[in-house]
Amino acid sequence: MKKIVFLSLVSILLFAGCEKIDKLTQFDMGYKMTVVIPSSTGINLPFNFFTPDVQTDSEATFAIHSTSKELIEEVLLTKLTLTLTSPGNGNxxxxxxxxxFISAEGLPEEKISWKTSSSAAKTIELDVTGKDLKEYIKKDEFKLRLSTVTNELLTSEHKIEVNANFFVDAKVLGQ
Structure with a gap:
């Protein structure tokens, strides 16, 4: 009986310890980009906007968290928000x-987020796919393409800040 209790306690401690170690190798990476929608953009017609190439700086970020590209297990987009920065009175x-969509050199373009309607707010949060994006984040840079349909004619240029947050799950160096 004592052996069963002892083994149960050891198992619980090992399991709890593994969860704590796992949490040490999980972290977030955030990226901020800006897109500009020109005035006189058509109504009910799809149009595309591209972010500039986004430098991932992934190797430096991975090193801070005691890991490397080779040890990344999974990268998930957890949140993507759009915030209108101008015009000041717009939404x-x-x-x-x-x-x-996300793209990177040597990888196919992949849909990562969407929204089918928008409120008259300055910031909206898009739905995310939950796909593993580790190969894109491991690259030196990636690009986002926003395929948008508007429901009104824009009379002035609109600047939108795109904030993307990625959850990274990695192994610790040496394990």
């Missing part, structure tokens, strides 16, 4: 639908 209610 994102002009967006009828939006799809966001």
């Amino acid at each position: 994102l209610g002009f967006i009828k639908s939006i799809d966001v």
Whole structure:
């Protein structure tokens, strides 16, 4: 009986310890980009906007967290938000639908986020796919394409800040 209790306690401690170690190798990486939608963009017609190439700086970030590209197990997009930064009196209610795609050198373009309607707010959070994006984040840079349909004519240029948060799960160096 004592052996069973002892083995149960050891198993619980080992399991709890593994969970704590696992948490040490999980972290977030955030990226901020800006896209500009010109005035006179058509209504109910799809159009594309590209972010500039985003430098991932993944190797430096991985090193800070005691890991490397080779030890990354999974990278998930957990949150993607759009925030209108100008015009000051505007909102994102002009967006009828939006799809966001990621691409990187040597990898196919992949849909990662979308929203089918937008409220008249300055910030909206898009739905995310939950796909593993580790190969894109391991690259030196990636690009986002925003495929958008508007429901009103824009009379002025709109600047939108795109914030993407990625959850990274990695192994610790040497394990």
